[in-house]
Amino acid sequence: MEINSENIRHLAELSDFALSEKEIESLGGDLKNIIKYISELDELDTDGVEPTYQVFEMENVWRPDEIVSQDATREDLLKLTQNEKDNQIKVPRVL
Amino acid sequence: MKTANKTVTATMLVKDALQKAKHFAEYNIFTFLNEEGALKKAAEIDARIARGEEVGKLAGVPYALKDNFLSPEGQTTASAHILEGYVSPVTATVVEKLESEGAIMIGRTNLDAFAHGSSTENSYFGPTHNAHDFERVAGGSSGGSAVAVALDIVEFATGTDTGGSIRQPASFNGVYGLKPTYGANSRYGVVAMASSLDCIGFSTKTPDDMDLLMSITAGQDPKDMTTLPDFYNIAAPPTRTVTRIGVIKDFDNDAVDAEIREALSRKCELLKSKGYEIVELDMPALKYALAAYYIIQPAEVASNLSRYDGVRYGFRSERAQDLEGLYNNTRGEGFMPENKRRIMIGNFVLSSGFYDAYFLKAAKARTLIVQEYAEAFQKCDFILTPVSPNPAFKLGEKVNDPVAMYLEDLMSVSLNLAGVPGLAVPAGKTRDGRSLGLQLVGPRRSDKSLIEFAKELQDENDL
Incomplete structure (x- = not known):
């Protein structure tokens, strides 16, 4: 893929970042080099090979349908935010 | 390792560790020193010892915690701006297990932010310096942990290894570093990087210490459904009779520093003289492990790091006008450049149009790598390889060239893709005094045997 400032902006959008013009330029150069490197994988013949997504070797790990103790209470978690109001987390306007 | 008793108290051990930590402050090893908390715990342990109580296998032993392990003591920052101010209400399972045996956390160690890096230079708090050469990198991402052990500040330190992050800094600083079998230790309460690759392990001064720590932490955790039933402490652990050591042909090439190749041949000669058979292995897919890793790992990183939005915890940007702006500015200001590159x-590799060519292709390559290891372990008991292509490099040398930095992970990432354990052992020094390391690789669940094998060679490991 041709990496240009337009698709860098698109990837930044997918990633939920605000990027400065300077960052778009420097990250663009880096991403181009990284993509060039990972594209070397093309050389490897993977015809007929099934993909592997995990190496845990276990499936369907069952446990009783009971809640495993959650260490943190609602109050503990609300304390972590800087903007709590009425037992809820305050954010800027949505629309 | 030295545990506390009535004459050498936990308070003495902790004070000594804290004093050493301060003495080496310029190495930038710690993101937080747990002075108050550690001394309080030490006093409690001393009181229990005075009452004649059994405290545990790690009674009063000072240790360092990589700053991506959650515990309420100090902020858990993962050396990232975006987690600034985050004091966790939960405690990682591994931390709970260590502390229930009496270990005392004296500080949190520096890492590449979110463990993204191979030098501990990508930290919001600045780089950690190598234990034996101040101008050089500590390795990474568990750089602070390896240096804390190498400088003898603590008896051991925790680490995380997604693609070499325990083993490479261990080898850069002349200590032992274990990346266990995937699922051996619980990941609960550890900041997630790439969930199918992340492993929890340790830096230690001896293989005996590693053995002790694994015997304490390994096993199933109801809070992490990807932990394996304890295979480490079962009555007859699957120890192997080791007779054949494999070396990988392709690794002995120009990509690897000459002194590391020499260290590898020295070790092979030593093993031969002790009666081991050296088996040459052909593992052609390993050449592609790094490219596959730098597709699979960032894909999982992009997913795991999507949770950092500035709403519920950590840093929140002040510049936002609306919710979307809050996310974008918080993440834009809060992540380091390397975090952004990986996300x-x-x-990119997950987006429609590129998924098949990159992510799916890498997942298929992973199958080939898993198969190559399985075949290799039909021909030999353990594999001996370099940990990294180069010994510790200069601070600043590679930090602006992401691909050059990624290439430092050439020999370490394939273990994570295959889920097999690897133990970095010291292997002497370069002519200019830098630490060298080699890694012993075994089949899944052979962690105990790997450590036993390193014990057997202990006196000659650092040749």
């Missing part, structure tokens, strides 16, 4: 690459 963007991850979203």
Whole structure:
């Protein structure tokens, strides 16, 4: 893929970042080099090979349908935010 | 390791560790020193010892915690701006297990932010310096942990290894570093990087210490459904009779520093003289492990790091006008450049139109790598390889060239893709005094045997 400032902006959008013009330029150069490197994988013949997504070797790990103790209470978690109001987390306007 | 008793108290051990930590402050090893908390715990342990109580296998032993392990003592920052101010209400399972045996955390160690890096230079708090050469990198991402052990500040330190992050800094600083079998230790309460690759392990001064720590932490955790039933402490652990050591042909090439190749041949000669058979292995897919890793890992990173939005915890940007702006500015200001590169690459390889060519292709390559290891372990008991292509490099040398930095992970990432354990052992020094390391690789669940094998060679490991 041709990496240009337009698709860098698109990837930044997918990633939920605000990027400065300077960052778009420097990250663009880096991403181009990284993509060039990972594209070397093309050389490897993977015809007929099934993909592997995990190496845990276990499936369907069952446990009783009971809640495993959650260490943190609602109050503990609300304390972590800087903007709590009425037992809820305050954010800027949505629309 | 030295545990506390009535004459050498936990308070003495902790004070000594804290004093050493301060003495080496310029190495930038710690993101937080747990002075108050550690001394309080030491006093409690001393009181229990005075009452004649059994405290545990790690009674009063000072240790360092990589700053991506959650515990309420100090902020858990993962050396990232975006987690600034985050004091966790939960405690990682591994931390709970260590402390229930009496270990005392004296500080949190520096890492590449979110463990993204191979030098501990990508930290919001600045780089950690190598234990034996101040101008050089500590390795990474568990750089602070390896240096804390190498400088003898603590008896051991925790680490995380997604693609070499325990083993490479261990080898850069002349200590032992274990990346266990995937699922051996619980990941609960550890900041997630790439969930199918992340492993929890340790830096230690001896293989005996590693053995002790694994015997304490290994096993199933109801809070992490990807932990394996304890295979480490079962009555007859699957120890192997080791007779054949494999070396990988392709690794002995120009990509690897000459002194590391010499260290590898020295070790092979030593093993031969002790009666071991050296088996040459052909593992052609390993050449592609690094490219596959730098597709799979960023894809998982992009997903795991999507939770940092500035709403519920950590840093929140002040510049936002609306919710979308809050996310964008918080993440834009809160992540380091390397975090951004990995998230963007991850979203690229997962996006429609590129998924098949990159992510799916890498997942298929992973199958071939798993198969190559399985075949290799039909021909030999353990594999001996370099940990990294180079010994510790200069601070600043590679930090502006992401691909050059990624290439430092050439020999370490394939273990994570295959889920097999690897133990970095010291292997002497370069002519200019830098630490060298080699790694012993075994089949899944052979962690105990790997450590036993390193014990057997202990006196000659650092040749």
